[in-house]
Amino acid sequence: MPELPEVETTCQGIAPHVTGQTIQTVIVREARMRWPVSPEIEDLSKETILSVSRRAKYILLTFESGTLLIHLGMSGSLRVIDPAADLRKHDHVLITLSNGLELRYHDPRRFGCLLWTSESPHLHPLIQHLGPEPLSEDFTAETLKTAAQKKKTTIKQLIMDGKVVVGVGNIYACEALFQAGIHPKRKAAAISLTRLDTLTNEIKAVLARSIKQGGTTLRDFLREDGTAGYFKQQLAVYDREGEACLSCDTPIKRVVLGQRSTFFCPKCQK
DNA sequence: AAAACTACCTGAGTGC
Protein backbone atom coordinates (compact mmCIF):
# COMPACT_ATOMS: atom_id res chain seq x y z
CA MET A 1 0.00 0.00 0.00
CA PRO A 2 2.31 2.74 1.02
CA GLU A 3 3.88 4.16 -2.05
CA LEU A 4 4.37 7.90 -2.07
CA PRO A 5 0.76 8.75 -3.00
CA GLU A 6 -0.54 6.77 -0.03
CA VAL A 7 1.94 8.36 2.33
CA GLU A 8 0.96 11.78 1.03
CA THR A 9 -2.76 11.11 1.35
CA THR A 10 -2.18 9.73 4.85
CA CYS A 11 -0.46 13.01 5.75
CA GLN A 12 -3.25 15.06 4.25
CA GLY A 13 -5.81 12.83 5.90
CA ILE A 14 -4.47 12.95 9.44
CA ALA A 15 -3.26 16.57 9.40
CA PRO A 16 -6.60 18.29 10.13
CA HIS A 17 -7.30 15.89 13.02
CA VAL A 18 -3.90 15.97 14.70
CA THR A 19 -2.38 19.39 13.97
CA GLY A 20 -2.50 21.58 17.08
CA GLN A 21 -3.66 18.69 19.26
CA THR A 22 -1.94 17.86 22.50
CA ILE A 23 -0.98 14.28 23.18
CA GLN A 24 -2.60 12.68 26.17
CA THR A 25 -1.27 9.14 26.25
CA VAL A 26 1.09 7.03 24.19
CA ILE A 27 0.93 3.25 24.35
CA VAL A 28 3.56 1.16 22.58
CA ARG A 29 2.12 -2.34 22.41
CA GLU A 30 4.89 -3.68 20.17
CA ALA A 31 8.25 -1.91 19.94
CA ARG A 32 9.93 -4.39 17.58
CA MET A 33 9.85 -2.62 14.23
CA ARG A 34 12.59 -2.32 11.67
CA TRP A 35 14.37 -0.49 14.44
CA PRO A 36 12.99 -0.45 17.99
CA VAL A 37 10.36 2.24 18.50
CA SER A 38 12.15 5.18 20.15
CA PRO A 39 11.41 5.11 23.88
CA GLU A 40 11.17 8.92 23.89
CA ILE A 41 7.75 8.80 22.27
CA GLU A 42 6.27 7.41 25.47
CA ASP A 43 7.19 10.72 27.12
CA LEU A 44 5.26 12.85 24.64
CA SER A 45 2.15 13.42 26.75
CA LYS A 46 1.30 17.12 27.09
CA GLU A 47 3.36 17.87 23.97
CA THR A 48 1.55 19.52 21.06
CA ILE A 49 1.77 18.40 17.45
CA LEU A 50 2.79 21.57 15.63
CA SER A 51 2.65 20.22 12.09
CA VAL A 52 2.41 17.17 9.84
CA SER A 53 4.65 16.94 6.79
CA ARG A 54 6.30 14.43 4.51
CA ARG A 55 9.83 13.82 3.24
CA ALA A 56 10.17 10.91 0.82
CA LYS A 57 8.02 8.18 2.40
CA TYR A 58 8.59 9.45 5.93
CA ILE A 59 5.75 11.17 7.78
CA LEU A 60 7.07 13.90 10.06
CA LEU A 61 5.17 14.95 13.18
CA THR A 62 6.82 18.09 14.50
CA PHE A 63 6.84 18.99 18.19
CA GLU A 64 8.55 21.80 20.03
CA SER A 65 11.14 19.39 21.41
CA GLY A 66 11.76 17.39 18.26
CA THR A 67 10.24 15.33 15.44
CA LEU A 68 8.64 11.92 15.22
CA LEU A 69 9.62 10.16 11.97
CA ILE A 70 7.13 7.53 10.87
CA HIS A 71 7.72 5.13 7.99
CA LEU A 72 5.00 2.70 6.91
CA GLY A 73 7.34 0.12 5.40
CA MET A 74 5.57 -2.38 3.18
CA SER A 75 2.40 -2.91 5.17
CA GLY A 76 1.97 -0.04 7.60
CA SER A 77 -0.95 2.30 7.99
CA LEU A 78 -1.85 5.21 10.22
CA ARG A 79 -5.45 5.95 11.11
CA VAL A 80 -7.34 8.50 13.13
CA ILE A 81 -9.95 6.58 15.04
CA ASP A 82 -12.30 6.54 18.03
CA PRO A 83 -10.19 5.27 20.96
CA ALA A 84 -13.03 2.91 21.85
CA ALA A 85 -12.69 1.09 18.53
CA ASP A 86 -11.63 -2.54 18.89
CA LEU A 87 -7.91 -3.17 18.70
CA ARG A 88 -6.82 -5.24 15.76
CA LYS A 89 -3.90 -7.58 15.62
CA HIS A 90 -0.80 -5.53 14.68
CA ASP A 91 -2.10 -2.25 16.10
CA HIS A 92 1.31 -1.46 17.56
CA VAL A 93 1.25 2.16 18.72
CA LEU A 94 -1.70 4.15 20.10
CA ILE A 95 -1.54 7.91 20.57
CA THR A 96 -4.55 9.62 22.12
CA LEU A 97 -5.19 13.29 21.46
CA SER A 98 -6.81 16.20 23.29
CA ASN A 99 -9.73 16.23 20.81
CA GLY A 100 -10.76 12.75 21.93
CA LEU A 101 -9.44 10.94 18.85
CA GLU A 102 -6.61 8.46 18.60
CA LEU A 103 -3.78 8.07 16.11
CA ARG A 104 -3.20 4.36 15.58
CA TYR A 105 -0.20 2.75 13.89
CA HIS A 106 -0.82 -0.66 12.35
CA ASP A 107 1.86 -2.75 10.60
CA PRO A 108 1.65 -6.53 10.16
CA ARG A 109 5.12 -7.01 8.70
CA ARG A 110 6.81 -4.51 11.04
CA PHE A 111 9.07 -3.17 8.31
CA GLY A 112 8.12 0.37 9.30
CA CYS A 113 9.56 2.54 12.06
CA LEU A 114 8.72 5.27 14.57
CA LEU A 115 11.85 7.19 15.43
CA TRP A 116 12.37 10.27 17.55
CA THR A 117 14.91 12.95 16.75
CA SER A 118 15.50 16.12 18.70
CA GLU A 119 17.46 17.66 15.84
CA SER A 120 16.27 18.85 12.45
CA PRO A 121 14.75 15.82 10.72
CA HIS A 122 16.59 16.76 7.54
CA LEU A 123 19.85 16.00 9.31
CA HIS A 124 18.70 12.55 10.37
CA PRO A 125 20.91 9.79 8.91
CA LEU A 126 17.93 8.12 7.24
CA ILE A 127 16.94 11.35 5.51
CA GLN A 128 19.95 13.52 4.86
CA HIS A 129 21.29 11.54 1.91
CA LEU A 130 18.00 11.23 0.07
CA GLY A 131 17.53 12.61 -3.43
CA PRO A 132 15.01 15.26 -4.52
CA GLU A 133 11.26 14.99 -4.17
CA PRO A 134 9.81 13.79 -7.49
CA LEU A 135 7.10 16.45 -7.54
CA SER A 136 9.52 19.30 -6.90
CA GLU A 137 11.27 21.47 -9.46
CA ASP A 138 14.54 19.97 -8.28
CA PHE A 139 13.69 16.74 -10.08
CA THR A 140 14.40 17.12 -13.80
CA ALA A 141 15.74 15.21 -16.79
CA GLU A 142 19.17 16.53 -15.83
CA THR A 143 18.80 14.87 -12.43
CA LEU A 144 18.48 11.52 -14.16
CA LYS A 145 21.10 12.28 -16.79
CA THR A 146 23.70 13.15 -14.15
CA ALA A 147 22.80 10.15 -12.00
CA ALA A 148 23.01 7.78 -14.97
CA GLN A 149 26.49 8.83 -16.01
CA LYS A 150 29.12 6.10 -15.73
CA LYS A 151 26.59 3.68 -14.32
CA LYS A 152 25.64 0.31 -15.78
CA THR A 153 22.29 0.19 -14.09
CA THR A 154 18.94 -0.10 -15.83
CA ILE A 155 16.57 2.85 -16.00
CA LYS A 156 14.07 1.16 -13.70
CA GLN A 157 16.61 0.56 -10.97
CA LEU A 158 17.87 4.13 -11.37
CA ILE A 159 14.48 5.74 -10.78
CA MET A 160 13.87 3.45 -7.77
CA ASP A 161 17.16 4.54 -6.16
CA GLY A 162 16.34 6.90 -3.30
CA LYS A 163 19.64 8.72 -3.70
CA VAL A 164 18.54 9.72 -7.22
CA VAL A 165 14.88 10.54 -6.57
CA VAL A 166 12.69 9.54 -3.64
CA GLY A 167 9.24 8.05 -3.55
CA VAL A 168 9.20 6.06 -6.78
CA GLY A 169 8.26 2.56 -5.68
CA ASN A 170 7.87 -0.59 -7.72
CA ILE A 171 4.34 0.09 -8.92
CA TYR A 172 4.92 3.64 -10.09
CA ALA A 173 8.31 2.87 -11.61
CA CYS A 174 6.57 0.31 -13.84
CA GLU A 175 3.70 2.65 -14.64
CA ALA A 176 5.84 5.69 -15.44
CA LEU A 177 8.11 3.67 -17.73
CA PHE A 178 5.07 2.40 -19.60
CA GLN A 179 3.67 5.91 -20.00
CA ALA A 180 7.06 7.09 -21.25
CA GLY A 181 7.40 4.16 -23.66
CA ILE A 182 10.75 3.13 -22.16
CA HIS A 183 11.75 -0.51 -21.64
CA PRO A 184 12.57 -1.09 -17.95
CA LYS A 185 15.74 -3.00 -18.77
CA ARG A 186 17.23 -0.26 -20.94
CA LYS A 187 20.60 0.97 -19.70
CA ALA A 188 20.01 4.32 -18.06
CA ALA A 189 23.20 5.88 -19.40
CA ALA A 190 22.13 5.20 -23.00
CA ILE A 191 18.85 7.12 -22.87
CA SER A 192 18.62 10.54 -24.53
CA LEU A 193 17.88 13.68 -22.54
CA THR A 194 14.67 14.05 -24.52
CA ARG A 195 13.39 10.66 -23.41
CA LEU A 196 14.55 11.29 -19.82
CA ASP A 197 12.53 14.48 -19.94
CA THR A 198 9.46 12.51 -20.99
CA LEU A 199 10.12 10.05 -18.17
CA THR A 200 10.47 12.72 -15.46
CA ASN A 201 7.21 14.24 -16.65
CA GLU A 202 5.46 10.87 -16.57
CA ILE A 203 6.76 10.12 -13.07
CA LYS A 204 5.36 13.45 -11.89
CA ALA A 205 2.09 12.87 -13.74
CA VAL A 206 1.43 9.37 -12.49
CA LEU A 207 2.25 10.31 -8.89
CA ALA A 208 0.12 13.45 -9.07
CA ARG A 209 -2.76 11.50 -10.55
CA SER A 210 -2.58 8.91 -7.77
CA ILE A 211 -2.43 11.55 -5.07
CA LYS A 212 -5.52 13.09 -6.59
CA GLN A 213 -7.29 9.72 -6.47
CA GLY A 214 -6.11 9.24 -2.91
CA GLY A 215 -7.79 12.56 -2.32
CA THR A 216 -11.12 11.13 -3.34
CA THR A 217 -10.79 8.36 -0.76
CA LEU A 218 -9.41 10.83 1.74
CA ARG A 219 -12.82 11.72 3.12
CA ASP A 220 -13.47 8.24 4.41
CA PHE A 221 -9.97 7.43 5.59
CA LEU A 222 -11.45 6.80 9.00
CA ARG A 223 -12.98 3.61 7.70
CA GLU A 224 -11.30 0.26 8.01
CA ASP A 225 -10.07 0.28 4.42
CA GLY A 226 -11.53 1.45 1.14
CA THR A 227 -8.57 2.47 -0.97
CA ALA A 228 -7.34 -1.07 -1.58
CA GLY A 229 -8.64 -1.79 -5.05
CA TYR A 230 -8.89 1.78 -6.13
CA PHE A 231 -5.50 2.45 -7.69
CA LYS A 232 -5.49 -0.95 -9.18
CA GLN A 233 -8.15 -0.07 -11.74
CA GLN A 234 -5.92 2.69 -13.04
CA LEU A 235 -2.79 0.63 -13.47
CA ALA A 236 -1.74 0.02 -17.05
CA VAL A 237 0.90 -2.67 -16.50
CA TYR A 238 1.51 -3.45 -12.82
CA ASP A 239 0.30 -6.94 -11.86
CA ARG A 240 -1.17 -7.45 -15.34
CA GLU A 241 1.11 -10.20 -16.64
CA GLY A 242 -0.47 -11.90 -19.65
CA GLU A 243 -3.27 -9.35 -19.89
CA ALA A 244 -3.71 -7.16 -22.97
CA CYS A 245 -1.82 -3.89 -23.19
CA LEU A 246 -4.37 -1.08 -22.96
CA SER A 247 -2.72 0.59 -25.93
CA CYS A 248 -1.86 -2.24 -28.37
CA ASP A 249 -3.39 -5.48 -27.00
CA THR A 250 0.01 -7.20 -26.75
CA PRO A 251 0.21 -9.39 -23.61
CA ILE A 252 1.98 -7.63 -20.73
CA LYS A 253 5.24 -9.29 -19.73
CA ARG A 254 6.83 -9.79 -16.32
CA VAL A 255 10.56 -9.99 -15.64
CA VAL A 256 12.55 -9.76 -12.43
CA LEU A 257 14.86 -6.79 -12.05
CA GLY A 258 16.80 -6.23 -8.84
CA GLN A 259 14.67 -8.94 -7.17
CA ARG A 260 11.49 -7.02 -7.98
CA SER A 261 8.71 -7.99 -10.35
CA THR A 262 8.71 -5.70 -13.33
CA PHE A 263 5.79 -5.39 -15.72
CA PHE A 264 5.92 -3.87 -19.21
CA CYS A 265 4.51 -3.98 -22.72
CA PRO A 266 7.12 -5.48 -25.05
CA LYS A 267 5.70 -3.60 -28.01
CA CYS A 268 5.05 -0.14 -26.56
CA GLN A 269 8.25 0.06 -24.50
CA LYS A 270 11.60 0.18 -26.29
C1' DA B 1 32.75 2.72 -6.26
C1' DA B 2 29.03 0.38 -7.78
C1' DA B 3 26.30 -3.61 -8.28
C1' DA B 4 24.38 -7.74 -6.27
C1' DC B 5 22.55 -9.90 -2.61
C1' DT B 6 20.61 -10.51 2.26
C1' DA B 7 17.82 -9.44 5.85
C1' DC B 8 13.88 -7.85 8.51
C1' DC B 9 8.35 -10.00 9.14
C1' DT B 10 3.42 -11.64 8.45
C1' DG B 11 -0.23 -13.08 5.57
C1' DA B 12 -2.42 -14.40 1.23
C1' DG B 13 -2.50 -17.48 -2.28
C1' DT B 14 -1.29 -21.94 -4.71
C1' DG B 15 -0.42 -26.76 -5.42
C1' DC B 16 -0.20 -31.27 -3.52
Next chain:
DNA sequence: TGCACTCAGGTAGTTT
Protein backbone atom coordinates in the same frame (compact mmCIF):
# COMPACT_ATOMS: atom_id res chain seq x y z
C1' DT C 1 -7.91 -29.45 6.03
C1' DG C 2 -3.27 -29.09 6.33
C1' DC C 3 1.35 -28.53 4.97
C1' DA C 4 5.06 -26.56 2.14
C1' DC C 5 6.11 -23.24 -0.64
C1' DT C 6 6.14 -18.56 -3.18
C1' DC C 7 5.34 -13.87 -3.32
C1' DA C 8 4.14 -8.99 -1.74
C1' DG C 9 3.79 -1.88 -1.90
C1' DG C 10 10.54 -0.81 1.24
C1' DT C 11 15.17 -0.09 2.01
C1' DA C 12 19.48 -0.43 5.15
C1' DG C 13 23.38 -3.07 5.54
C1' DT C 14 26.75 -6.49 3.85
C1' DT C 15 29.30 -8.86 0.33
C1' DT C 16 31.26 -9.26 -4.24
